[in-house]
Amino acid sequence: MKPAVLLCLLSVAAGGCASQGVSIRSLPSQHPAADNAAAVERAAGFAAAAVQASGAAGETGQDSPQALPPVTPADAPSMHTYDPWERLNRFTYRFNARFDEAVFLRLSDAYRRVPAPIRSGVHNFFGNLSEIDSVINYALQWRLRSSARSLGRFVINTTFGIGGLFDAAAKLKLPGAPTGLSTTLARWGMHPGPYLVMPFLGPSTLRDGIGFLGDYGTSYGIDVAKLYRGNVSWGLGALNAVDQRSNINFRYYSTGSPFEYENVRFLYVRKRLIEDEGLRAKDSNKGASSTTQQENAAEEPAGK
């Protein structure tokens, strides 16, 4: 299994290096008619949500007296990002961009030709496996109801969803709300730490990096159905990576900008800080306990 995967990766990488003058990369066809229809639908959805939000806005203040005070401009973090490992990070960023162009992107292009139902089955399958991490981490975060819900999702999807290929639980009004070790660490009070570009994986912070490794270690330790340590582990790992990549709409250096490293760093870190704010607010709402519906509707960020 291993040599086959390696050979495949190498041949794709070699193909990426071969073209000098012109290279043509075929992309999935666009479907503008369907996209427009979706845009109309989304606009209607947004309009409805806006009406709902403006109705709800007046009440929340009174309903949750213990809720956190709103974030003020003075609370905003500095515009400068703490990045003591910048030199290494920049090299890793460039390595990731090259690897992405030569290997990842090609694999995910090829993968997109696989019929959509099969791809969504694969996506659901890996999502279901990561539910185990959510069960554990929600428990560590002392969110027992969410932990139970994740466990419920895992049981339903593994049985009725045929080994996780279908998200049956979502159809039963139990939508996924993944969490992970990074969120647990945040809840325990750990700061994001310095910015970190992880090889292959991309933008992260020290805390998110530890979270990723911890989550992987947990899966590896539990080793459900020998998927992580058995003979198929390499192939599955590669499939998981390709599935994840094909679901991320990001192309390295599509901005063409020499400042892309700075821009991505700025956006990533602010995004995670704002997600932490959301986490804090949910904790505080839980204390006030009048807005349980919100707790049910969604949980905190999945980390990556």
Add this chain to the structure above:
Amino acid sequence: MKASDTFSARESRNQGWRVCLGLAALLWGAAFAHGAEPSAQAIAPPPAPGPAAGLADSAGLRATVFGTSAQNLAPMPSTVPLVEINIALPWARPVPDVFWFDRKLRVWFSAQAKPAPLAIVISGTGSDGNTAKLSALRGALFGAGFHVLTMPSPTFPGFIVSASSTGVAGDLMQDGHDLYAAMQQLIARLPRKVRVTEIDVLGYSLGGANAAIVKSIDAAEGKLKIHRAVMIDPPVSLFASIGRLDKLFAINIGTGDDAIERLYRRLYAELANSYRASDRVQIDRDFLLAAAAAALKTDAEFSAAIALTFRLDLVNVFYAGDLYAGTGVVVDPKHPPRVGDSLEETQRILRLKPFAEYFTKVFAPYYLKQRPNATAASLIADNRLDIIGDTLRSDSDYYAQTNSDDVILNAQELAWLKDTLGSRLAVYDHGGHLGNIGERQQVSDMLRMLAGNWPGAAK
């Protein structure tokens, strides 16, 4: 304004990223402040007459930011094939270390199965060849039976590095020649089974002016035999338009570092609070769109968003120009930065710099050296559309569409367009700058212009 009007932007591969960058521009803040500097400049910056927001009223500003509303989009084909072409151009110069990723020119191409006319579409200032606006135009043109080739703006860093013969972007004629040369290479290397019956060029914003210039160059050189050109919301005086965007920035964001810091902090708090109030698991594109709609309320805020988005693009042009021209504003010509070097401070400095400074410190010094007979005034004059005014007036294969509330035009400039193009100009009441691309009327008029089926067309 109805919320349904606001979320109109189409799904596209790049759009999430563009939205993020737009918001980044907002979060970032940038500063206009360079006023403290002793201005011992021999070269006067281009004048920018008229109000900072051009002809735009409140609706024009909003249309510029939010684009065409989903309900008004033109009918589109169900499937459009797409390939990405990366091409190394023979005249490309050594690629500086910091631009290692921009070695090849990247364009996007949609081919018809049968012989068909080719529409080449040029992107707007600072943008690549696969924006949401280009997707809309691609869909419309492909649906009407064209092969469609979408190209980056000559001010996009990827173009500056891979295809520009100077590295100093923003000169209409020079950029036109670079585009024209790149088009010839691209057309020669299209997939073999593609049969092209004729070639038309289009572009939006600066790309519109580029398209017209390319057609005029082709009229003299005759290598592509371009038939028609359609300009969508073109500038009339490039530097005056940009100068007004600088003013818009100064008025609505302010001057000085603390103004930027203030804007950033306010927007951060606003985003954080709306994220808390939302029931989202993660910050995603839909959340950002909704948050942007909530964060932008007043005309000043919309103006700030427009000015900032532009400034973010200018930073790249400025940096590349300074690097290639060796003018030493932020890049030490003897020790250009390498891959591991931080550019944060450089970016911070450039955010403070308006276009006027690019003109006086990079653009004009470079081109004055290249063209011994030129003056600063002549460089500015060369960047007005009236360098091809006579052609535009007499050749009935040039068309344009614009809006009477466009941010980048003032009243004189709109009058000039009307006077020059006559019936070959379509003026719409609303749309701001590019806020009606892909809209029914815009698309059907554009297709009629390309078909030679428009009042004033040559028979």
